[in-house]
Amino acid sequence: MLLDGIRTPQDVAALPVEALPFLAHEIREEIIQVCSLNGGHLAASLGSVDLAVAVHHVFPEESTRLIWDTGHQAYAHKLLTGRRDRFHTLRRPGGLSGFLKRSESAYDHFGAGHACTAISAALGFSRGAALRGEQRQTIAILGDGAATGGMVYEAINNARAHAGRLMVILNDNEMSISPNVGSISRILTRLTSTRTFLSLEGGAWRAMGRIPRFGTRLRALASRAKFGLKHMVLPSNFFEDFGFKYYGPLDGHDIPLLVRTLKQLSRIEGPVLLHVLSRKGKGCSFAESNPAKYHGFAPFVLETGAKRPSGEGPSPITYTQAFGDAVVELAERDERVVAITAAMPEGTGLGPFAERFPERFFDVGIAEPHAVTFAAGLAADGLRPVVAIYSTFLQRAFDQIVHDVALQKLPVIFAIDRAGVVGEDGPTHHGVLDLGYLGMVPGMVVMAPGDENELRRMLATAVDYQGGPIALRYPRSAALGLAETAPLETLAIGKSRRLRDGRDIHLWSLGATLGAAQKAADQLVAQGFAPSLVDARFLAPLDEEALAAIVEPTDLVVTIEENGPVGGFGEAVLRFYRERGQGPRVLPLTLPHAFVQQGKRPELLAQAGLDADGIVASIKSALGHLAEQRASGQQQ
Template identity: 50%
Template sequence: MLKKLRTPDELKSFSVKQLEVLAGEIREKIIDTVSRTGGHLASSLGVVELTIALHRVLNTPADKIVWDVGHQAYAHKLLTGRLEQFDTLRQLGGISGFPKRDESPYDAFDVGHSSTSISAALGMAAARDCHGSQEKVVAVIGDGSLTGGMAFEALNQAGDQQKNLIVVLNDNEMSISPNVGALSSLINRKMTSELVVRIKKEAENFLSHVPRIGKDLLKVARKAEDSLKGFFTPGMLFEAFGFDYVGPLNGHRLETLIPALENVANLEGPVLVHVVTRKGKGFEPAERNPSLFHGVGPFDKATGEVRGGKGGPASFTGVFGKTLTAMAEKDERIVAITAAMLEGTGLKEFSQRFPQRFFDVGIAEQHAVTFAAGLACQGMRPVVALYSTFLQRAYDNVVHDVALQRLPVTFAIDRAGLVGADGPTHHGVFDFSFLRHIPNMVVMAPRDEIELQRAMLTATLHDGPVAYRYPRGQAFGLPLPDAIEPFAVGRGEKLRDGNDAVIFALGTVCREALLAADMLAGEGLSVGVVDPRFLKPLDKELLIAEARRTGVVVTVEENVRQGGFGSAVLEMLGDEGIAARVLRIGLPDRFVEQGTQPQLHARYGLDAEGIAAGVRNFIHGQTTNPQSRASGA
């Protein structure tokens, strides 16, 4: 059936039995593809029936579905003409793992970060009303995304404006017993029919005009209805925002889900539909361990065993987590904070060892940073562990609540640089640029796991805000020392002498720069390598001395060139009046596509071969940036 489906409009002619068969085929396709490509499995499996029901009831793409985060949009992609391309999911040149407007007219909004759907959908509803059109707008948001304050800001405005808007709350954590679920579904099917809604409104109108006792009777009637619904559901919360509340509905029972959505589609004003689903539905390993299969690499679909998950060096994230736990054993001031990324940031062991000093604030990065500032005001040494791409969301809090007060808050920036298949919404390639200009901020980029440990201790000892960044994936397998030595703030290290040129390589690209220098040595070129360690403050003494000595400087960073490390070096040399030729190797002024990390490093000249080519050409007077082989450089 999936192969025959051309547009979601054809779903309107299918029986419920046929739709259930289709749901099974969609799950089979998702499991088969993600087992080879990796991706967000559990959340997508959980919303197959919900996705079918939405496309059955709505007239997409005229009607708009805005997916929050987009982790759960795989069934949506399969229903909207991307079956033949689905095997390219998250691959270089393939379809995205998230909704993208330039990929399909059915993708109403580009997403990748959470808690944005209601705001975007409300904007679309407001534009619809300005145009005088009639399309329906639906936001699908998970219960986890409701921990983000932006979602509540949008609920607040939507309830106030009373525009026609449907918010589907995909609740995949709440457990509801069969009896309560059945009763709730019955109540809401009855209460959302057009006839009952009309009778309810007419009764309210009548009672409100009855002299003396009418208003009292109306209050009693409303209180009775609210009490009944509130006893079984959290509906009163959303009704306080001005939404009509429907649910909870079983998100896997099409025979009740479809008529409920049909009734809701005919209501006036903002409506919240509470749908209960099960993460990983239809794939037992994912149902048993939805956290593992949230974002998973290739796996054996017969057993659920993740391939490539064993052996090899520890990840940078793992080194961070173990080291922070060991540091906290010795320093009771250390607390750890993350934003709904316990496993992702490597803090599970810390949370178990120090439950009183661990805080998961939910998807609320702004709150995480200001919460850390409050802790620091009272003598603690908070470490805020966030992915680089998510730290962007808390920029104002970093500036005003931490740096302005010079508070000793540490930012452990995970997934810095190119992260791979998650693509442009998740690449951590802007943190150098948005952190280095903030006064009082110290910024480090360790080149390996030993240097990461040293950066961590340096940060904890510093009386002010510090950030250090490290990449996704395995570290280099270096033996970790028993004792950790801190850095002197603002001191780099020369790793290799050279006379023809010097490479300033900040972060893990140091390893590739050393390999590039070896390649060039085989060609008779003498190229030095310096690890500045610090983006801010720069080791002016070391960098200026090397620039003066060689006259040819190449900077390398896994960050956008605009405002990054190379820009900092140019500014320093300009301020000091140093006449040196400078080539900046980094990422161009564009959003970088998805692909494996090695593919993207090669494409943008950040591997050893690319760095060597850039240095070679620059020494020989060819100023063309090596990244010109990637369009848009």
């Protein structure tokens, strides 16, 4: 196999061009095999294999800075840069990341898990090289989905000011182009990217500049002539208007064509944009036919693409499904309810809403800041916008949450999916900061449901609430699987619910840790303790009345949350008792103050001590000898 001999990009460069398609085929087989066992971003990575092979063939130098946007299309890049022997560990604990990490390889020049960052980072590398007087190629590769994000255009607007060999490759796997326009564009691209044309163009440009008095005028005339030739048959090119030299679109699966073009474009100074057309899921029939399904998918049966059975029987409804069902029900009874997503209609559970209420559904693309301010405008006009965004991506819109929503007390509803640890996608996608950054915003109501029925009640409460912004956060996991679906009743703002009476030990769980807290309470009872259990429901405002009722200094309040320790629920409870000047001991149980690595969700929670056994162990450790005495007394 050709892939067996690839350790560095230099090995790719040593292969003849005619061998590269065979290498690409082997890479696709490897990606499909590993993703069938580990899950992963299958469709995007298969679509970019040929491009990755061509880029590494033409630019094997260690000095080349190759920046992949997002990173989930870079599996081939990993295989071509010395990680083939560890590729089977993809997305596993301690294994290769599903994204790019600077700590993983010298060829991962910039980490990425969120979209739209590649051009900005590439500009930084390009400017850094220029400041040091270095001549090197910097390449940013991004998908067309990223082109919906505003950060891309901020970078494009800034690119003209940056000299150097900067190339942006737009890997377009969704846009279509008519055959006539495509054919003309390919002809012009072949003409304007040949060595002869580039040589003539550069020489003529320099010669015109040396003509006294008329040089500048001749250059302007020549530029208009070239511009006019292209635009007699093509519409105005957006990228050229921003100072890029545009080439394409090209067939992103024609490796010899890509190699020829990349070699020709490598000689151009200044920003260049190469537009290639590719097919998501290329080489895998079921991924090609349904690329959205296999964007990020669980382990699957290799022959059919069907999800591998877990062996655990049917799963309960997920929190995402519960949200999707509830928001449709609320929209049916309240025509003010509208829904917004940032390029994640299926992932956030809004697919049924989009089908039922297409005129009230808005997918704004990968544009979270715009999504939030757009929702603010809708709310200011009397509507009830529900903004469904993953926790990790909502971080990108913090200023809009503060300035455009909270400051104006607008009733925007934030439905925050993927809160807490998400599993194999790792630190770029865990949502472990939202309680901290939302809880600090004045006037923001922050809720977290402990089960699927609580989610329904909280969403109904949010639609009914008029006092300002309100958020509910929930994880990427199955809910508790309750037997009955609760009606859409509203909750009293800032009020918890007591699930078990007790003494001495008081478990306060916020959000999806409730199931583990219930099991921990059962274990403690079996060991002779009498803990109370409270579903806190709200981070902000706290249920201060219920907390104030716990006054004995010998008591222990245990807060349990799937969030980092800074700014979360435990810290809020500690602050409450500190400001009162008296109260019980408080034991906050949280995720660590660190970037949590990849792994299966239950395993990550267990490592953090947030499963039932971990909760009990932490409590017994805090109680010290008292716990040992009680356990000893029970055994006697």
